[in-house]
Amino acid sequence: MSGGSNEREGKSDKPDKQRAILDAAFSLFGSKGFYETRIAEVAELAGIAKGTVYLYFRNKEELFLAVSRRDCEQFMTQLAARLKREETPAGKLAAIAEHHLLYYYERKQHTKLFFRAPTNHPELMAFMQQFMEAYTNLVQQVLLDADAAEAQLLSQAYIGMLDRLKMDILFDPAFTEADARHRIAFAADLFLRGAESGKYKH
Amino acid sequence: MSGGSNEREGKSDKPDKQRAILDAAFSLFGSKGFYETRIAEVAELAGIAKGTVYLYFRNKEELFLAVSRRDCEQFMTQLAARLKREETPAGKLAAIAEHHLLYYYERKQHTKLFFRAPTNHPELMAFMQQFMEAYTNLVQQVLLDADAAEAQLLSQAYIGMLDRLKMDILFDPAFTEADARHRIAFAADLFLRGAESGKYKH
Amino acid sequence: MSGGSNEREGKSDKPDKQRAILDAAFSLFGSKGFYETRIAEVAELAGIAKGTVYLYFRNKEELFLAVSRRDCEQFMTQLAARLKREETPAGKLAAIAEHHLLYYYERKQHTKLFFRAPTNHPELMAFMQQFMEAYTNLVQQVLLDADAAEAQLLSQAYIGMLDRLKMDILFDPAFTEADARHRIAFAADLFLRGAESGKYKH
Amino acid sequence: MSGGSNEREGKSDKPDKQRAILDAAFSLFGSKGFYETRIAEVAELAGIAKGTVYLYFRNKEELFLAVSRRDCEQFMTQLAARLKREETPAGKLAAIAEHHLLYYYERKQHTKLFFRAPTNHPELMAFMQQFMEAYTNLVQQVLLDADAAEAQLLSQAYIGMLDRLKMDILFDPAFTEADARHRIAFAADLFLRGAESGKYKH
């Protein structure tokens, strides 16, 4: 008998429920931030009971951490995959810009995630730093492959640039995908050629 | 000397106390964020009673707003003053980088301020947006004076770059003023000439 | 006996707990008034935790409203039932007097209830007025059945009379049921025949 | 020199200020009740500083007591004076009704006074009881002068009747003086002749 679909509703609900909680938490933490999100709301949105959340996550901080982790990992995994399709450093940098902007554009609704996290939770702080480092390192590697000096600072600068250019997605409801794509091209070009390049002279 | 009724502590302590509260709140909000800061702590650090805080600020949100406002205004005022001393666009851009990095460097302890603010409070959200706009506009003006196209995006990109380059100040306790100055020069140069300029080639 | 899943404490404790809270609140609101009663006291007297009160009632005002509502409804229901046992208008009026005085006599301890309620809460004010109207209407109907003119004013006057005659129950600890019964007869007679009737002439 | 009006603004401001506080407190306690009235509001309405209230009254309860005392005394004094103008018991009873209703009618705005007082303050409770006794005694005396039996109960009943008939003044904004006068006549007649008198038969 293949599958065994009648043995208590599939092999196990655990992953399903865990995922439902993470999805709900992502949506709520993302749109309202850590402190304004109630565990009860997460449970309701996930379609389970409040207590059940605690079967999967030790506490609110851990849940936030798990949500962040999953999101960051996804961000990084997708980016890594995207980068494999590019060969030139310039192509890779453009791909990074594209990924950074579009990833958030697709998540318009809930992108406050990286903003409001509890400052006390050391594990969480450590994770956020790790993620930033991993992202920075990835960009840095692209630059190192192109034999750039100051690769780390360049990497930080590029990410910062992208992050600010992304900001309007949050605040401007009229922001379109075309706007996003314009900014992608802009960022990649500015980073490589600088503001003094002919492009920005009238 | 006859009279001297305002010799001892100035005519009124009101500004003094208001300032003490703002200072305390700046320090705590800045280091622990809005939600992790207790009004009682602010009062204690300010050396006054809990209730006194409410003589000067309607509630916790208003206090946070006032703190943010004072800090942002100071940032902008000092920056505007600094810019007057520069004549060339390049000089001004360098001054902006210097101001951005050193302003936060001098406030190492409490610069999480712009991070965790309550998402609810509309007045506060509006203010934060206004500040970002004002800062962006100021940089934009420098670029427009230099006849740059896409001045707004350039401005956002530059600020984003600076903001990320500033980040390590927060997390790296060993960050020195020399590090800051190095990043200042780096940012200004990268922004103008781009990563492809000879400088970053090995 | 097999099954018996609802043997121990009934199917659900919810009504029990709700009732326990209402009882505790009735006792405390009744004896100390709205403002002097602490939610913590209500919880303690009900044998539950503070927070539990809020699972059953949105806030202190709602709890007070619920207490008042239950008491008034009980008063009215019992009165209506009592009136059915009487046939003549005079019998009904006597029954009203009896009910009014004895109802409060049995609740000696906590009958300040109708006195101090928050003037703010509009819903509460509206309810109190409604109750007075319902009570007045009921008495009025008895009078209308007896073809009385000015039934509404008569009704108000009668209720007022009873209410004041009840007052000593609150303040005089030595007040006996016999005292109550004397006043009942007195009120009914006075209302019908007036002070000039031979009864009150020496 | 008569008067001496330039010696520091009259002989003394004390009575003036005391009266201003009492007036303000009467108005506020009367319209909002004890608990909803803030000392700061009283001071503001009286045109003085908060602290000054405490130069004249030990605390909030004492102020409430003083306000009640002044009002009750005025009520009793005026009533006593009014009664002197009447000779017959019937005339006196009518005068009592008139005084009770019109006194409150003239104070439409603030007649919640006797309602919400703090239950704890023993002195205040004692005073309220004393006032009720004094009022009852006065009415009782009128009845005793007419050789009535059960004068005390009659007195309580009459007062209760008047008090309820007065109630609509509070709740019905359209209540006119004519309404008041109608009720006055009604109350006096009902009390003397009873509901069974021909008057209330259709």
Next chain:
DNA sequence: GATGAATGAGCATTCATTCAT
């Protein structure tokens, strides 16, 4: 006397977390 800034005890309410069912 008069002021009003300062105080701090006091309380309603919230919500993460637990645990008996």
Next chain:
DNA sequence: CATGAATGAATGCTCATTCAT
């Protein structure tokens, strides 16, 4: 495993009262 009723620590805010000026 799942539930959700119950818990109670934690905190923002109010306001009567005091007292230095």
